[in-house]
Amino acid sequence: xxxxxxxxPHFVSRESTQTLMLDVIIALIPTTAAGIxxxxxxxxxVLAAAxxxxxxxxxxxxxxxxxxxxxxxxxxxxxxxxxxLNMPAEVPLWLPAIGSAIAILLVKExxxxxxxxxxxxxxxxxxxxxxxxxxRMSVYFMPVRLxxxxxxxxxxxxxxxxxxxxxxxGGYEIYDLLLGNIPGTIGEVCKIxxxxxxxxxxxxxxxxxxxxxxxxxxxxxxxxxxxGDVLKAVLSGxxxxxxxxxxxxxxxxPMLFTGQVIFAIGCGVIVAVVRMTKAYPEGVTFAILLMNIxxxxxxxxxxxxVYGTVKQHA
Amino acid sequence: MKFSFKGGIxxxxxxxxxxxPSREQAIKEFVAEKVLIPxxxxxxxxxxxxxxKGDKVLLGQVIATPVGKFGIPVHASVSGxxxxxxxxxxxxxxxxxxxEITSDGRDEWVELNPLGEVEAAPRERIIQQVKxxxxxxxxxxxxxxxxxxxxxxxxxxxxxxxxxxxxxxxxTADYRLMLEEPEHIVxxxxxxxxxxxxxxxxxxxxxxxxxxxxxMEQAVQGREGIRVVTLKTKYPQGGEKQLIESVTKRxxxxxxxxxxxxxxxxxxxxxxxxxxxxxxxKPLVSRITTVxxxxxxxxxxxxxxxxxxxxxxDAAGGFSEEPGKVFAGGSMTGIAIPDTGVSVIKANNGxxxxxxxxxxxxxxxxxxxxxxxxxxxxxxxxPQRLNVLVDQADLSGAKKQHVMDxxxxxxxxxxxxxxxxxxxxxxxxxxxxTARRI
Numbered sequence: 059x060x061x062x063x064x065x066x067p068h069f070v071s072r073e074s075t076q077t078l079m080l081d082v083i084i085a086l087i088p089t090t091a092a093g094i095x096x097x098x099x100x101x102x103x104v105l106a107a108a109x110x111x112x113x114x115x116x117x118x119x120x121x122x123x124x125x126x127x128x129x130x131x132x133x134x135x136x137x138x139x140x141x142x143l144n145m146p147a148e149v150p151l152w153l154p155a156i157g158s159a160i161a162i163l164l165v166k167e168x169x170x171x172x173x174x175x176x177x178x179x180x181x182x183x184x185x186x187x188x189x190x191x192x193x194r195m196s197v198y199f200m201p202v203r204l205x206x207x208x209x210x211x212x213x214x215x216x217x218x219x220x221x222x223x224x225x226x227x228g229g230y231e232i233y234d235l236l237l238g239n240i241p242g243t244i245g246e247v248c249k250i251x252x253x254x255x256x257x258x259x260x261x262x263x264x265x266x267x268x269x270x271x272x273x274x275x276x277x278x279x280x281x282x283x284x285x286g287d288v289l290k291a292v293l294s295g296x297x298x299x300x301x302x303x304x305x306x307x308x309x310x311x312p313m314l315f316t317g318q319v320i321f322a323i324g325c326g327v328i329v330a331v332v333r334m335t336k337a338y339p340e341g342v343t344f345a346i347l348l349m350n351i352x353x354x355x356x357x358x359x360x361x362x363x364v365y366g367t368v369k370q371h372a
Numbered sequence: 373m374k375f376s377f378k379g380g381i382x383x384x385x386x387x388x389x390x391x392x393p394s395r396e397q398a399i400k401e402f403v404a405e406k407v408l409i410p411x412x413x414x415x416x417x418x419x420x421x422x423x424x425k426g427d428k429v430l431l432g433q434v435i436a437t438p439v440g441k442f443g444i445p446v447h448a449s450v451s452g453x454x455x456x457x458x459x460x461x462x463x464x465x466x467x468x469x470x471x472e473i474t475s476d477g478r479d480e481w482v483e484l485n486p487l488g489e490v491e492a493a494p495r496e497r498i499i500q501q502v503k504x505x506x507x508x509x510x511x512x513x514x515x516x517x518x519x520x521x522x523x524x525x526x527x528x529x530x531x532x533x534x535x536x537x538x539x540x541x542x543x544t545a546d547y548r549l550m551l552e553e554p555e556h557i558v559x560x561x562x563x564x565x566x567x568x569x570x571x572x573x574x575x576x577x578x579x580x581x582x583x584x585x586x587x588m589e590q591a592v593q594g595r596e597g598i599r600v601v602t603l604k605t606k607y608p609q610g611g612e613k614q615l616i617e618s619v620t621k622r623x624x625x626x627x628x629x630x631x632x633x634x635x636x637x638x639x640x641x642x643x644x645x646x647x648x649x650x651x652x653x654k655p656l657v658s659r660i661t662t663v664x665x666x667x668x669x670x671x672x673x674x675x676x677x678x679x680x681x682x683x684x685x686d687a688a689g690g691f692s693e694e695p696g697k698v699f700a701g702g703s704m705t706g707i708a709i710p711d712t713g714v715s716v717i718k719a720n721n722g723x724x725x726x727x728x729x730x731x732x733x734x735x736x737x738x739x740x741x742x743x744x745x746x747x748x749x750x751x752x753x754x755p756q757r758l759n760v761l762v763d764q765a766d767l768s769g770a771k772k773q774h775v776m777d778x779x780x781x782x783x784x785x786x787x788x789x790x791x792x793x794x795x796x797x798x799x800x801x802x803x804x805x806t807a808r809r810i
Contacts, residue, residue: 062732062733066785066795067703172740
């Protein structure tokens with residue numbers, strides 16, 4: 059009889075990195091579907107290029123670096139999808155491919171692979187693309203098809219270079235903002251789809267409520283205090299998408315509850331300030347990236363009271 | 373109202389914690405033909421054998437005398453002949469001195485020294501009786517019970533809690549005991565309360581054991597100062613520190629003992645053993661062990677101390693599949709055994725057999741900082757942070773981050789999606805810190 063020896067626990071939960079990533083992908087399905095519906099097959103090609111490039115880059119790098127090949131953990135699929143969803147549909151297909159290559163190679167693998175990157179790969183990729191090809195990355199077109207019974211006008215007619223309705227307050231109805239009948243990136247426009255994904259992730263326990271809610275809540279609060287239109291501030295640009303899918307990235311936000319609260323509020327403050335000063339059309343990307351950078355510091359500065367001890371100061 | 377603590381997990385929830393196969397099985401007595409009784413079943417110095425090969429012994433006869441302050445005697449668990457005093461590799465780091473007794477099948481008791489009614493017994497006599505009966509914590513801790521019943525002068529214990537949580541997976545031994553011998557448990561609690569001069573006794577049971585709650589509630593009726601409380605079903609609800617937090621809202625100070633905050637906790641099985649010792653004068657010669665998993669007839673067996681795992685498994689119908697792993701205890705903290713020749717000891721509440729497939733370890737991947745370990749830790753450590761420190765061999769850093777407060781419950785390892793063996797690493801770190809006096 060050959061008995062295996064090991065310390066407990068002898069059974070562990072069925073959850074794995076792969077199942078967690080799969081849940082994020084499932085949560086992104088409504089957003090992806092809405093994006094493809096609104097922006098047409100062009101959007102599908104952008105997303106496909108981003109995902110394929112991400113998976114291919116990860117596979118090739120891990121092969122060349124003689125590391126275990128971990129593409130089956132699906133994290134590259136998530137990254138690729140996020141890169142694609144963060145782009146306008148009207149970009150040449152090499153752009154999402156470069157974005158994914160930056161995300162996977164530069165941000166993730168060079169820092170040691172999954173779990174070791176200190177910035178959100180998809181977000182930094184977006185940041186770099188925004189800085190490198192500003193014209194291509196920030197010209198947003200109206201969707202080619204619209205959702206619901208709307209008076210908005212579809213397609214190409216209405217190209218604006220900005221975080222969509224931010225520059226033309228009152229230009230869109232709440233109804234259109236919710237359904238996605240506005241110019242924007244593939245993933246950010248349909249808020250209903252994002253909220254469905256959020257609820258799914260809450261329901262299966264992928265993420266907790268506090269980062270997205272506090273992030274968006276902070277923006278709403280500051281907008282309200284400064285006399286802005288709260289609902290439109292919340293439903294504009296990439297705020298909701300960023301708060302639900304980017305700020306919640308496990309790897310790049312703090313570990314403890316207090317740290318996560320600081321992180322979320324910090325993100326919200328930066329977005330609100332950037333939007334108010336109008337220094338930059340959309341603050342979400344750089345707000346989250348900045349707070350990513352502060353995450354190790356926040357982790358270092360926060361602690362919680364261990365059972366049976368007096369509160370320690372880390 | 374359900375009592376609980378913060379943190380924790382619900383392991384094997386969909387499989388009802390693995391308890392279904394054995395929970396309806398009434399306790400069955402099993403007498404092995406041969407027992408191999410280790411001398412080091414309790415925390416403290418091993419007892420000194422006082423019998424030699426060829427000696428005839430009676431059931432309950434002292435075969436080893438206590439050594440040191442924490443020492444307790446060991447008793448023959450069958451009547452018969454001593455067929456060896458040998459060194460045998462049990463579950464410890466080093467081989468244990470063991471006494472082998474071959475049963476004569478007569479189960480002839482040694483002369484017993486009962487105290488009779490609990491209320492009639494003098495306080496000191498109760499504690500002495502518990503020591504003489506060789507009782508140590510039956511819930512798994514192996515701590516000598518008479519020491520627990522004699523708190524230091526500066527400790528004023530005002531609550532005794534009986535631990536009937538049985539939060540570990542697979543185990544149903546305490547559950548069956550609470551169903552079948554509730555009065556016995558209450559008698560033991562009364563003896564403890566009398567010996568420790570405590571007026572308040574609480575029997576704490578998880579809410580997934582409704583029948584046990586009902587059974588114990590009936591048994592405590594009319595007993596002043598004793599009540600049953602319902603705990604939320606959660607692991608490690610039966611961990612001493614968590615149980616105390618759940619029931620009393622007090623926390624045992626870091627590095628301290630329950631006595632420091634006026635609480636003493638005993639397992640329900642220990643209480644029953646105390647009742648046996650005090651009322652009937654019977655030493656601890658058997659215990660109830662759940663034998664389950666890949667065995668043909670999962671059972672709750674009353675096994676003689678020193679019964680081999682193989683005999684216990686055979687008494688439960690034998691292996692139903694090619695075994696891949698066998699462990700003593702539940703799946704969270706159970707200790708895997710190298711060989712089925714090892715003995716059932718006083719703290720051995722379960723024997724679980726896994727098949728080949730379930731014995732395979734899942735491959736470890738990188739930490740993705742998901743924070744599940746942080747939510748799971750019932751001590752509120754940061755396992756993720758500790759893991760980084762332990763990986764960097766920064767043991768003094770780990771100590772500063774309270775690794776010594778880790779209760780090694782396994783919750784963090786259970787929830788980790790990257791399958792990192794956090795708990796095993798912390799256990800090793802704790803041992804190193806103690807050994808190197810960091």
